[in-house]
Amino acid sequence: MPISGLILTLCSDSKAAQSAILKCHEDPRIEVGEFVGLRRCPITLTTQSQEEDKACWQALQADPGIDHVDVACVFFDDDQADDSPKQATVDDSDSTLAQAQ
Amino acid sequence: MTRTARLPKPNDLEISFMSTLQLDRRRFLKSVAMATATAAAHESFAATSNNVPLPLLDPQVSDPPSIDGVTWDKAPCRFCGTGCHVMVGTKDNRVVAVAGDRHAPVNKGLLCVKGYHVGSILYGKDRLTKPLLKTDTGYKAISWDEAIQVIAKRVTRNPKGFAIYGSGQWTIPEGYACQKFIKGGLSNNHIDPNARLCMASAVTGFIGTYGVDEPAGCYDDLDVADVIITWGNNPAEMHPVLFSRFIDRRSRGEKVTLIDIGTRRTRTTELANEYLCFKPHTDLAIANGIMHQLIVNETYDKQFIEKHCNFRKQVDPHKPTLKGAPSTFEDFKQAVAEYTPEKVEEISGVPAEKIVLLGKLFGQRDLRITSLWCMGMNQHSAGTMINNLVHSVHLLSGHFGKPGDAPTSLTGQPSACGTAREVGTLAHALPGGRLVAKDAHRHETEDLWNLPRGRMNPKPGYHTVKMWESICTPTHEPGGEVDTIWVQVTNPGQTLPNLHKLFDRKDDLKDKFLIVSDVYPTATTQLADLILPSAMWVEKNGIFGNSERRTQQWFRQVTPPGDARDDCWQVIAVARALFDMGFEGMKDKDGKFLFHPQSLDENGNEIPIWQWEHYYGKVNVDKTIFEEYRQFSRLKHKDLAPYDEYVKARGLRWPVVEQPDGTWRETGFRFSGFDDPYVRKGPDGKPMDIDFYHSTTSDGRAQVWHYPYIDPPEMPDDQYPFWLCTGRVLEHWHSGTMTRRVPQLARAVPRSYVEIHPDDARAANIGNGRLVKIESRRGSIVLPARINGRGQPPRGSIFVPFFDETKLINNVTLDVTCPISKEPDYKKCAVRISVASSSRG
Structure with a gap:
């Protein structure tokens, strides 16, 4: 279960920025911290899986009210590594690497 | 087959107890995450100056957070060339957390999404853990001793045909060991890094302009520039933490103009004030167009040009050379005269008024302008020329040498500067900006390596593309003399251009042999005859050099999986096997092992570092290599401090020069009298304001280049539109x-x-x-x-x-x-x- 500390930099359009922060407040996975200046806002993000964590991060980055997302920390001690990506197609016919693994 | 044993199932009471503990732990981690993010948000990137004391590790500082059982230590991020410092949390020999390092001037507590997950890169399920030798029936696991012998025999079979292909992800000691092995041990110079594919044009651009490689400015420029221009560059996604400096300033209400000159809209474009979309390759015309505006408006910096610059041109632009030929201001003026805004619009597609705008901005002396570029200008069939031209725009306009006024190339790899450029792991180079073709440079190197005079080969080795063409050409055909390549920390089977041409030919190549050291199976291991499992990032000691000349050190924090071992050890072990076989090249002029100085402990006793069990023992091999290497750094004013200074610091930017009080001072702004200790003194006894002390014309001046727009070798047509x-x-x-x-x-x-x-x-x-x-x-x-x-x-x-x-x-x-x-x-x-x-x- 990833737990991360992020910093949102909100855009200069106050309406869009407010809307972004409202969405964060409504999302149970996000805890909104105290603003630093007018546009920088620390948050924590707690998700059930790494996939959800990433989807959430991407949604934040894509929000028109958010200019930039920085990462301060992440605790991922419960995370599991992914399955291996598919291997290359170059010279596949000669490869028996998978057998050796 | 399952990889882990199933744990016994706990009873309900245990589950309840564990849940409470987990909940408490999660609450705690959440509070820590919030505190860390809040603290990092408070950090200001502004007002970074050279007067700020060097950042030193302070054991009394309570961050990163104290978490039960977690040990924290510093390391630079493994990914791009920004060089962010990460605090790495380890527990039970595993990386369990990462946090941005608030004491690091590069990133001040922030990371990007790649840095965010940097700890996870160690734990892919398919890590390579054993040496694997290709046989007729597939890959067979073999011992390290066998693997080392296989490589040693490939060397003795044909030392002149043995090459190493590495990368800007090599640590400095790894790259240095390979340099010494190939150039000092095998005398053939066939070593090149993948950096040839990413920043070689930046190197030649710097050398052609200033006579010495690497940026004069640094990241501090981004804290004070009024205008930031990205040339075919997308830092919002490729160097996000650097881009965050700009975002931070804007969020605090500072006026910073961002101009994105690119061939495609990106996230950087979204935040730019101006987007200038140009047809590929026509950046050459845009740069000429800006210089034309400076001339016709007479807004170029006359004083700067008269005091600090010469003019340079190519005699035949179709056959350009690094040094070109001397030119004059009048020649230059005439050459750029055709690049009117209208003509540039016609060539590039950028509206004429935008060229006028750029000309006006560069013509304003009260603005501070920083140009940033990376692969867009480097991976370019006129890469050196466009690099030269952008430097020339800055020189002609005098936007150089003051904080915020700088032409700065960024690198894509964590040690492209440190290892490829500074250690000089290129086919033509030697450590410290020396060249294999120069007798005096080879002799200096032979002396520092205690080699007999004449050991080193004056002929440059094969650059990347030629090296790979050579191994893919039958040995009996012209150009086919490379028969073995040892690849470390890179993936050429995926990244070389025009792969079919290289790898589709199978006939007559049976005597060729590919060795690949890597951490995971890749497109290149698929082609390998011998695969060696490597340690990575905090599984080994290391030193990187980032895009702003900052050298960064870290210690091993966890052990690598299975039989994975350090790349540096692999090279030393092969060298020792050769030495034991009596191979002359692995002996110095006194008959001692080539890496003898690296194997001495503090009492002068030789430790068998070529045996893995002794590699992390009484000798810190990174330190002994670095101490030898840093002697080279002084030969071209790229001075490095002793290893132990880097242990204390979050990196130091060279030249790092010892002060009368015994401390070591880094340099933010090269060639500028207010900061660079190597700037010469003027008649008044004070440092000159600017001094290009490695000038190619030996007169303290930089070169302003003219190079015309010439069509690229391949352009869209009816068939390929x-x-x-x-x-x-x-x-x-x-x-x-x-x-x-x-x-x-x-x-x-x-x-x-x-x-x-x-x-x-x-x-x-x-x-x-x-x-x-x-x-x-x-x-x-x-x-x-x-x-x-x-x-x-x-x-x-x-x-x-x-x-x-x-x-x-x-x-x-x-x-x-x-x-x-x-x-x-x-x-x-x-x-x-x-x-x-x-x-x-």
Whole structure:
């Protein structure tokens, strides 16, 4: 279960920025911290899986009210590594690497 | 087969107790995460100056957070060339947390999404853990002793045909050990890094302009620049933490103008004040157009030019050379006269008024302007020339040498500067900016390595493209003399241009042998005859050098899995096997082992560091290598401090010079009298304001170049009507070997795709997600279309990222190189597109 500390930099359009922060407040996975200046806002993000964590991060980055997302920390001690990506197609016919693994 | 044993099932009471503990732990971690983010948000990137004391590790400081059982230590991030410092939390020999390092001037507590997941790159399930030798029936696991013997025999079979291909991901000691092995031990100079594919043009641009490599400015420029210009560069996604400095300033209400000059809209464009979309390759015309404006408006900096610059040109622009020929201001004026705004618009597609705007900005002396570039200008068939021209724009306008006024290239790899450029792991170079072709430089090196005079070969080795062409050419044919390549920390089977040409030929290549040291299976291990499992990042000691000349050290924090071992050890072990076999090249002039100085402990006793059990023992091999290497650093005013200074600091920018009180002072701004200790004194006894002390004309002056716009070698035509540009995406780093093992990064962008303009897509009946066939004169590939996605190419252009090893776009790209830097042009070639299938990708 990833737990991360992020910093949102909100855009200069106050309406869009407010809307972004409202969405964060409504999302149970996000805890909104105290603003630093007018546009920088620390948050924590707690998700059930790494996939959800990433989807959430991407949604934040894509929000028109958010200019930039920085990462301060992440605790991922419960995370599991992914399955291996598919291997290359170059010279596949000669490869028996998978057998050796 | 399952990899882990099943744990016994706990009873209900245990579950309840464990849940409470987990909940408490989660609450605690959440509070720690909030505190860390809040603290980092408070950090200001502004007011960074050289007067600030060097950042030292303070054991009394309570961050990173104290978490039960977690040990924290510093390390630079493993990914791009920004050089962010990460605090790495380890527990039970495993990385369990990362936090941005608040004491690091580079990133001040912040990381990007790749740094965020940097800890996970160690734990892909398919880590290579045993040496594997290819046999007739497949790969066979062998011992390290056997693997070392196999390599040693390949060397003794044909020492002149043995090459090493490395990267800007080598640590400095790794690259240095390979340099010494090839150039000092085998005397053949066949060593080159993949940096040849990414920043060789930046190197030749710096040398052609200033006589010495690497940026004069530093990241501090971004804290004070009024205007930031990105030339074919997308820092919002490729160097996000640097871009965060700009974001931070804007969020605090500072006026910072961002001008994005690019061939495709990106996330950087979204935040830019101006977007100048140009036709590929025509940045040459844009730079000339700016200089034309400075001349006709008489807003160039006359005083700066008269005091600090010469003019330079190519005698034959079709056959350019690094040094060119002398020119004059009048010649220069005449040469740029044709680049009127209208003419530049015609060539580049950038509206004339935008060229006028750029001219006006550069003509304003009260502004501070920083130019940033990376692969867009380097992977260019006129890479050296466009680098020279952008430097020339800054010199002509006097936007140079003051904080905020700088032409600065960024690097894509963590030690492209440190290892490839400074250690000089290039076919023509030696450590410390020395050249193999120069007698005096070789002699200096032979002396520092205690080698007999004449050991080193004056003929430069093969650069990357030639090296790979050589191993893919039968030995009996001309140019086929390289019969063995040892690849470390890179993936050429995916990243070389025009892959079909290299790897499709199978006949007459049976005597060729490919050794690959890596951490995961890759497109290159698929081709390997011998695969060696390597340690990575905090599984080993290391030193990197980032884009702003900052040298950064870290210690091993966890052990590598299985039999994976350090790349540096692998080289020393092979060298020792050769020494034991009596191979002359592995002896110094006193008959001692080539790496003898590296194996001495503090009492002068030789420790057998070539035996793995002694590698992390009484000798810190990184330190003994670094102490030898740093003697070279003083030969071209790139002075490095003693190793122990880097242990204390979050990196130091060279030249680092010892002060009368015994402390070591770094340098933020080279060639500027207010900061660079090597700037000479003027008649008044004070340091000159600017001194290009490595000038190619030996007069303290930089070179302002003229180079005309010339069409690129391949352009769209009736048969292949589209431009193809390749590059990176935020989630993946280079060929994806590491980042595709990080679940969230892999799921976010699992496969490659092609970005197409909606009008082009409509015209070709291509819908979002539909499979598209991309064909060039060299090869083809099928990819799903992405329309109106994150990156948006203009009409007539498509973009494909190169991270996906299952979709090798380099079967399509062109292998033309810059004639000076020999860097291939991955950013443009001509292709055609068509619907590949009615099914969606």
